[in-house]
Amino acid sequence: MTRSFSSEVGGFDTRESAPGATLHIRREPRRKTSSLRVSWISDLGDGAALRCLAPACLLRGSASHPSLREISRRSEELWGLVLSASVDRAGQRHIISLRAEFPEDSRLPGDAKVLDDAVDFIREVIHQPLLSDGLFCSQTVSTEVAQHRRTIEGRFDDKRSWAMQRCVEETCSDEPWRFHEYGTIDELELATPQSVTTAWRQSIENNPMYIHFSGEVDPDEVAAVLLPLTTGRDRDVTALAPRHPRRGAGQLREVEEQFEGNQANLVISLRTNTGHGDPLHEAMMIANGVLGGFSHSRLFTQVREKQSLCYSINSHIDGSAGLMLVSAGIDGDTASRTRESIFEQIDVVKKGGFTDEEFQMTIDSWDSRLRMATDSPAAMAEFDLVSRLVGRDPDIDQLRQRVAQVTREAVVEAAGLLQPDLVYLLSPRQGEDPDEEAS
Amino acid sequence: MTWIGQEKILENQTLGERVVERTHASGATVAFCRKPGYLRRYACFATHFGSVDNRYRIGGGPEQELPDGIAHFLEHKMFEGPEEDAFMQFSRLGASANAFTSFVGTTYLFSCVDQFFPCLEHLVRFVQQPHFTDENVEKEKGIIGQEIRMYADNPGWRVYFNLLGGLYRDHPVAKDIAGTEQTIAGISPEILDRCWSAFYHPSNMILLAVADEDEDSYFEHAGRLLAETDLGPAPEIEKILTPESTGPAQAEVRQQMQVGRSKVLFGWKDIHSGLFGRELMRKELVTELMLECVFGQSGPLFEQLYVRELIDDSFGTSYQIHSDVGHSVSGGDSADPDQLISTIRDQVGQIRSCGIDPADIERQRRSAIGYLLRAFNSLEHIASSYCGTRFLGADPFEVVDLLSEISHEEVETRLQEHLIPEQMSCSIITSRS
Numbered sequence: 001m002t003r004s005f006s007s008e009v010g011g012f013d014t015r016e017s018a019p020g021a022t023l024h025i026r027r028e029p030r031r032k033t034s035s036l037r038v039s040w041i042s043d044l045g046d047g048a049a050l051r052c053l054a055p056a057c058l059l060r061g062s063a064s065h066p067s068l069r070e071i072s073r074r075s076e077e078l079w080g081l082v083l084s085a086s087v088d089r090a091g092q093r094h095i096i097s098l099r100a101e102f103p104e105d106s107r108l109p110g111d112a113k114v115l116d117d118a119v120d121f122i123r124e125v126i127h128q129p130l131l132s133d134g135l136f137c138s139q140t141v142s143t144e145v146a147q148h149r150r151t152i153e154g155r156f157d158d159k160r161s162w163a164m165q166r167c168v169e170e171t172c173s174d175e176p177w178r179f180h181e182y183g184t185i186d187e188l189e190l191a192t193p194q195s196v197t198t199a200w201r202q203s204i205e206n207n208p209m210y211i212h213f214s215g216e217v218d219p220d221e222v223a224a225v226l227l228p229l230t231t232g233r234d235r236d237v238t239a240l241a242p243r244h245p246r247r248g249a250g251q252l253r254e255v256e257e258q259f260e261g262n263q264a265n266l267v268i269s270l271r272t273n274t275g276h277g278d279p280l281h282e283a284m285m286i287a288n289g290v291l292g293g294f295s296h297s298r299l300f301t302q303v304r305e306k307q308s309l310c311y312s313i314n315s316h317i318d319g320s321a322g323l324m325l326v327s328a329g330i331d332g333d334t335a336s337r338t339r340e341s342i343f344e345q346i347d348v349v350k351k352g353g354f355t356d357e358e359f360q361m362t363i364d365s366w367d368s369r370l371r372m373a374t375d376s377p378a379a380m381a382e383f384d385l386v387s388r389l390v391g392r393d394p395d396i397d398q399l400r401q402r403v404a405q406v407t408r409e410a411v412v413e414a415a416g417l418l419q420p421d422l423v424y425l426l427s428p429r430q431g432e433d434p435d436e437e438a439s
Numbered sequence: 440m441t442w443i444g445q446e447k448i449l450e451n452q453t454l455g456e457r458v459v460e461r462t463h464a465s466g467a468t469v470a471f472c473r474k475p476g477y478l479r480r481y482a483c484f485a486t487h488f489g490s491v492d493n494r495y496r497i498g499g500g501p502e503q504e505l506p507d508g509i510a511h512f513l514e515h516k517m518f519e520g521p522e523e524d525a526f527m528q529f530s531r532l533g534a535s536a537n538a539f540t541s542f543v544g545t546t547y548l549f550s551c552v553d554q555f556f557p558c559l560e561h562l563v564r565f566v567q568q569p570h571f572t573d574e575n576v577e578k579e580k581g582i583i584g585q586e587i588r589m590y591a592d593n594p595g596w597r598v599y600f601n602l603l604g605g606l607y608r609d610h611p612v613a614k615d616i617a618g619t620e621q622t623i624a625g626i627s628p629e630i631l632d633r634c635w636s637a638f639y640h641p642s643n644m645i646l647l648a649v650a651d652e653d654e655d656s657y658f659e660h661a662g663r664l665l666a667e668t669d670l671g672p673a674p675e676i677e678k679i680l681t682p683e684s685t686g687p688a689q690a691e692v693r694q695q696m697q698v699g700r701s702k703v704l705f706g707w708k709d710i711h712s713g714l715f716g717r718e719l720m721r722k723e724l725v726t727e728l729m730l731e732c733v734f735g736q737s738g739p740l741f742e743q744l745y746v747r748e749l750i751d752d753s754f755g756t757s758y759q760i761h762s763d764v765g766h767s768v769s770g771g772d773s774a775d776p777d778q779l780i781s782t783i784r785d786q787v788g789q790i791r792s793c794g795i796d797p798a799d800i801e802r803q804r805r806s807a808i809g810y811l812l813r814a815f816n817s818l819e820h821i822a823s824s825y826c827g828t829r830f831l832g833a834d835p836f837e838v839v840d841l842l843s844e845i846s847h848e849e850v851e852t853r854l855q856e857h858l859i860p861e862q863m864s865c866s867i868i869t870s871r872s
C-alpha cells in the first residue's frame with residue numbers, strides 16, 4: 001500500500017508571545033467546540049504537591065466570581081464552558097494545565113458569541129484569583145490540601161496503575177521518572193497560603209508556558225484574543241534541569257507487595273537502552289507493538305487468549321525514561337507461569353520469531369493510531385506539548401514516516417537492547433477473604 | 440428487494456447532525472451519519488440484548504430463563520472464529536475493534552482510517568457467524584472469572600452495584616453485567632446458540648456508521664452484507680419484565696475493602712409503565728436538569744459539602760432510564776460518608792421546601808446546549824446516543840427540542856416526586872483499617 005505522509009489535517013502554528021511563553025494555534029473546522037489548554041512546566045520532584053494546589057485554588061474563585069459556585073455559574077452561562085485543572089508528567093517534566101472547551105461561535109443559536117468572553121473568563125481565573133492580602137485564602141488552601149491528600153491516598157484504589165507506579169519507583173529509585181505527578185503527602189505539610197501563592201506566581205510568571213488552541217478561527221485573530229493569557233511574564237524564565245541520562249539494567253530484581261483483594265497485578269520493567277531522538281526509537285515502538293501494544297500482539301494472543309493466564313495484559317514504552325513496562329492482571333497463583341510466558345514472548349521478539357504479518361499489522365496499527373489522533377484537539381495538543389518537552393519532533397507526519405520506514409531487522413536489533421530490570425507483583429494477601437459481604 | 444419502506448431522516452440544525460435510517464429486508468435497522476473531514480471512521484453492530492434481558496418467550500411459547508451474565512459471555516464468545524479470533528482480521532486492516540455489554544444492549548464496533556468497507560464486511564460477518572464449542576466456552580469461563588474477580592477489586596464498580604442492590608429488590612438491573620462465577624458456570628454452547636438465534640436476528644439489531652464516507656456506497660455495502668446470511672423470519676420475542684415494587688430494597692448497603700478513599704453513592708429509583716420513546720427521553724432530561732440544579736457544582740449543596748470536605752471533585756450526578764425503571768445516582772469519594780449521607784437527607788428536605796430557582800433552570804438549559812455540542816464531536820457519543828435512544832423508541836436529536844420545551848413546573852414536580860428523603864438508598868465502601 002502506498003502511504004502519503006502529507007498533513008491531512010493541519011498542525012499547530014507556533015509563535016512566541018512573551019518570554020518563555022508560546023502560542024500554538026491550529027485551525028480546526030470539523031468540530032463544534034474550541035479547545036484550549038494552558039500549561040506550565042517545571043521539573044518533577046520537589047514542590048510538585050504545591051504546584052498541584054495552585055490550579056485547584058484558582059478554580060475556587062476569582063475577583064469577580066468569588067466562589068466555586070460563582071465560577072460554576074459563570075461557566076454555565078458561557079454555554080457550558082468546561083474548565084478543569086490537570087496534572088501530568090512527561091519524562092522528567094511536571095505539567096500543570098488548565099483545560100477548557102466551549103462552543104464555536106458559529107454553532108451557537110442566533111447571534112450568540114462566546115470566544116472572547118470565555119478567554120477573558122479564563123484569563124481572570126489565572127491572573128486575578130480570589131486573594132486576601134495578596135495570598136490565597138487560608139480556608140481555601142486548607143481545603144485543597146485536604147482534598148489533594150485524599151487524591152494521593154486514593155491512588156491505591158486503581159490497582160493496576162498503583163502497581164505500575166510502584167514498579168517504576170522500585171526500578172528507578174534515584175532517577176527523576178520515579179516521582180509521581182501528584183507529589184507526596186509530606187510535601188503537603190509545607191503548604192501555606194504563602195507557599196501556594198508563591199508556587200502560583202512562579203508558574204504564571206517564570207515557568208515555561210505553552211498555550212494550545214484548536215478552533216474554527218483565523219490563527220492571527222485568535223492569537224490576539226489569547227495574548228492576555230500571557231500577561232505578567234517575567235524575563236527571568238525558569239531553566240529546567242538538563243535531560244537525565246537513560247540507564248541500563250542491573251541484576252534482575254524482584255519485589256512483591258500484598259493487599260486485601262482477589263486479583264494480582266504483575267508488572268515487569270525492562271530497560272530499552274534507547275529513547276526519543278535515537279535512531280532505534282521507532283523500531284522499539286514497533287517491537288513493543290509486536291509484543292504487547294495491540295490486540296494482535298503476542299502477549300494478548302498467546303498469554304491471554306491461548307494460555308488463558310490473565311484477563312488483561314499489555315506493554316508500553318516510555319521513550320524518555322528508556323523503560324518498557326509489561327503489565328498483567330492475573331490470578332495470584334499463576335504469577336510464575338505468567339511471568340515465564342511473558343519472558344518467552346519477549347524472547348520470541350528478540351529472536352525475530354514473529355511473522356511478517358504481525359510486523360506489518362503493527363506498522364499499520366501505529367499509522368492508524370497516529371492519524372486518528374489528528375481528529376482530536378486534545379490528543380494533538382498532548383502530542384505537540386509532550387514532543388517539545390521530551391525532545392521529539394512535534395510533526396506527527398514525520399513520526400508516521402519514521403515508523404513506516406522501520407524494518408524487521410531494526411525491530412530485532414531494538415528488541416535485542418531490552419534488559420529485564422525488575423519484576424513487581426502486587427498480590428492478594430493469603431488466608432483472608434477480601435469480599436466481606438455487603439450488608 | 441433490499442430495503443423496506445421509506446428512508447427516514449433524523450436531523451437537528453443546532454447540533455448540525457443528520458442520520459439517514461433505513462430498514463433492511465432482513466429486519467435490521469441500518470443508519471448512517473456522515474462526519475465530514477474526520478479521518479477516523481467508526482461503525483457498530485448492536486443488538487437490543489443486554490444484561491437485564493434474563494427472561495423471554497418466543498411466539499407465545501414457554502418462558503425461558505437465562506443465567507445472569509449470558510449477554511456479556513456471548514459478547515466475549517462472538518469474537519471466536521474457527522481459524523482465529525475476529526480481532527486479527529481487524530488488525531490486518533489497520534483497524535481497532537472492541538465490544539461492550541450494557542444493561543440494555545451489546546455493541547460490536549471498530550474504528551479505522553483506511554479500508555472502511557472491508558472492516559464493515561468483517562464486522563457484519565463475524566457477528567453473524569457464531570462459533571461455540573465446548574472447549575472454547577469452558578476456556579472463556581476462566582477468562583471471565585478473572586474479569587469478575589478484577590471488578591470485585593474495583594471499589595468504584597462495587598459501590599455502584601451495591602447501590603443498585605440497595606435500590607432494587609427484584610429487577611435484573613441490580614445484577615452485575617458479567618454475572619458471577621456461579622451463574623456463568625452452567626453456560627453451554629447450546630444456551631449461547633439459543634440466545635444468539637433469538638436476540639442476534641437482524642430485526643433486533645442496528646448497524647450504524649459514523650464516518651466520512653459516501654452515503655450511497657455505505658447503504659449498498661450494508662444491504663449486500665446483511666443479505667448474505669439468511670436467518671429466516673424474525674422471531675416474535677417477548678421480553679418478560681420483572682415487576683419491581685416501590686421503595687428501596689435497603690436503605691443502606693455497606694462494604695469494607697482496602698481502599699485509599701471511602702466511596703459513597705446515593706440514589707432514588709422510579710418505576711414507570713406506559714412511557715415510550717419521547718416521553719421516556721423527556722423524563723430522563725427533566726430529571727437530569729433537576730439533579731444538576733440540586734447536586735451540580737453551581738447548586739446550593741456542592742460548595743458547602745466541598746468546603747466541609749464531605750465530597751471532592753469526583754462528586755457527580757446522573758440519571759439512568761430503562762423502559763420500565765429508572766434511577767438517579769449521585770456521589771463520589773468522601774472523607775466522611777455517614778456525615779455526607781445525613782447532610783444530604785437533611786438538605787434535600789430543605790431544598791424540596793424552597794424549590795428550584797427558575798434562573799437556575801435557564802442556566803442549565805444553556806449549559807446543556809454546550810454539553811450536546813461537545814458530545815456530538817465524538818463518533819462514539821453519536822453512536823451510543825443513537826443506539827440507546829432507538830432502543831427506547833426515541834429520536835436522538837429530539838433532546839434539543841425537549842430542552843426548550845421543559846418548564847420550571849415540570850422540573851419542580853420532578854424534584855418533589857423523585858427526591859423523597861425516606862426513599863433514598865445509599866452505598867458506602869470504607870477501608871477495613
